[in-house]
Amino acid sequence: MRSSAILRVFVFMLVVLAAYLWVGQAITAMTGGERKAASVVEVTPEGGEAIFWGKGRCFTCHSLGGEGSAVRCPNLGQFGEKFPLAIGARAEQRAKERSDETGTHYSSTDYLVESLARPDAYLVEGYKNEMAIVYAPPISLNLTEIKAVIAYLQSQGGDLDLEGIENPGELAQTYYARIAAASAAGGGDPGNGEEMFVDTCSDCHTIQGEGGEVGPDLSSIGNKGLKFISESILRPARKITKGYETWVVVTESDERKHVGLKTEETSTEVEITKATGEVATIARDDIREIEQDEGASVMPDDLTEMLTVKDFQDVLAYLMMQKGEDGAEAETGK
Incomplete structure (x- = not known):
């Protein structure tokens, strides 16, 4: 009798669990939840769609018209009086407005790239700056994935411009460099990296004419590559730049x-x-x-103790962006 009662309870629990799983899957399907992305992403609206609803986790903050249920950030589709245009058409309209205001050509690609790379650039009234840095952890989209998302967003009510996405103007190229540097550094945030550099490193090092002169100018340090920069920070005495012994x-x-x-x-x-x-x-x-003293460096050897792992990645991302105006190599400082 006792065994029969236990069996009935066990069966009941399995039924309840199955019901929860079914309801969860149904809600995900109805609200446009996470979708499986292809292992290799192409710069197409289809590739961007997979990222938007998958790895990029965009759907956790944005809805797209009637698809999705997120309300933390603006709806990116055509939705009610507040959003009469979908994001593709919206981007074109705002790009034109900015071009008219500044007298400088500004494309929908510029607008979308800047919005993704710098979420506080355009805040819609009534919304806070809660969007994650998509090229930094935990999302860590690479440049190709971000280009695909831009293609997907352009296709929402706007004109798809794949040529403009692959070969954009100077503004978008600047952000592309930031995203590529972040990917090379394992997903660091160059914006925070710049702040950390100013606070921790600028007393000794100069970048683009600003900073101290105890160590070498790092305006072109990105040309040295990630491994060189990482080792120079972790083991500053291993390789001393000539003139900085x-x-x-x-x-x-x-x-x-x-x-x-x-x-x-x-x-x-x-x-x-x-x-x-x-x-x-x-x-x-x-x-x-x-x-x-060939075994010593004036650069502190405990910087990694002063920085968190995230801060270290962010500084690496910022330094990887420093390629110099003329492309000349610069030595790291110790």
Whole structure:
């Protein structure tokens, strides 16, 4: 008798579980939930559709007309009085408005790329900036996937411009470079990386004319590649750039030890610039000992302890973007 009761309870639980699964699948199908994306994405509306409703998780914030149930972010379809145009036509309209205002050509591709790469660029009245950075974790779309999403969005009421997506203007190209750098760095956010660089690195390093001069200019460091940049941060003493070697000077008068870069040298004086930016000018006749420390770097070797894993990825993404205006290579600083 007892065994029979337990069996009935077990069967009842299985029925309830099956019902929950069926209802969940039905809701997903009715609301345009997650769809399986192809393993290789092509830059087509179909490829973008798979990303939108799949890996990109766009449907968690956006609906598309009557498809989907998300309301956190603007509906991207034609929906009621608030959204009389679908996103493709909407992008064309806003691009034209901006072109008229600025006198500079601005395409729907520019508008969509900027909206995806920089979610706070255009905030619809009544909505907060809650959109995720789609090229950063946890979504981490690569450039091809983002191009496919743009194609899909353009196809919603607008004119599909695959040529414009593949070969856009200067504005979109700037954001493409940011997205590509993020992908190369494992999905970092260059925007946050720039903030971290300013807070942590700019006292010593310069990018595009801004920053300190203790370490080398990093305006073209992206040409060195991800591995070089990563190792230079993780093991700053492994490869010292010429001209940025660490020197140790011990004075005769007070036996003080000065450690830093030998930034100037004359017949009477030696100038040592320390990692803090402090400059010590030492008379030659007061030098007891001067030598290069080949196993040391003025760059801190504990930066990874100061940065979270995410911050480190973000800084890498930002540095990968630094290719220089003339494409010339720049050495990393230690």
